[in-house]
Amino acid sequence: MLLMKDIIQEGDPVLRKRAQDVSLPLSETDLNTLRLMMEYIQNSQNETLVETYDLRPSVGLSAPQINLSQKLFCIHTVDETGKNLFSRAFVNPKILSYSEEKTYLPGGEGCLSVDESKNGLVPRSLRIKARAIEVDLETGATESVYLKLQGYLGIVFQHEYDHLRGVLFVDKVVEHLPGVVPVQFTENNNQ
Known part of the structure; x- marks a missing residue:
């Protein structure tokens, strides 16, 4: 089980390195790493486990954050409607195109590898x-996938992808985003 002590913090050089491609077929070690990463995210969304193990809540986790410079990350969250669960593990993801139109999280972004007091509009x-190899964490089966993401899920994917490029959200924080519409969450889903 991963704990906060396993997550490296801003200032560690691994967070600033470009992550390496992961060899396929996926090794048992890499599969177990993804399983541990997903387990952390899921545990961090359980209030009892958060209190018991002093976890910080999360919706995504990348391998560089646990001191592994590999192109692996997991996301476990619902979209802005609060109705659609997105729980997926990715290997060697690549964003193929970015829209010119921008958005942002109205409350700002945060990160397990950055002090909680730091947040901001990104x-x-x-x-x-994007394209990636998606991993079924139960069976270990892999599949090449093509993704079209927008809004909140797109933001989370971009945040985790940045970790694989040695970029932290604090590198992109701005004071104001005039004319840019934030992600709109439904009332019962205020991320």
Whole structure:
């Protein structure tokens, strides 16, 4: 089980390196790494486990954050409607295109690898197209996927993808985003 002590913090050089491609077929070690990453995210969304293990809540986690410079990340969250669960593990993702139209999280972004007191508005593309190898964490089966993401899920994917390029959200924080419309969450889903 991963804990906060396993997540490296801003200032660690691994967070600033470009991650390496992961060899396929996926090794048992890499599969277990993805399973541990997903387990952390899911545990961090359980209030009892957050209190018991002093976890910070999360919706995504990338391998560089646990001191592995590999192109692996997991996302476990619902979209802005609060109705559609997006729980997926990715290997060697690549964003193919970014829309010119921007958006942002109205409350700003945060990160497990950055001090909680730091947050801010980060301009992100409203829509992205990406490809990746998706991993079924139960069976270990892999499949090449093409993704079209927008809004909140697109922001989360871009945030995790940045980790694989040695970029932290604090590198992109701006004071104001005039004319840019934030992601709109439904009332019962205030991320």
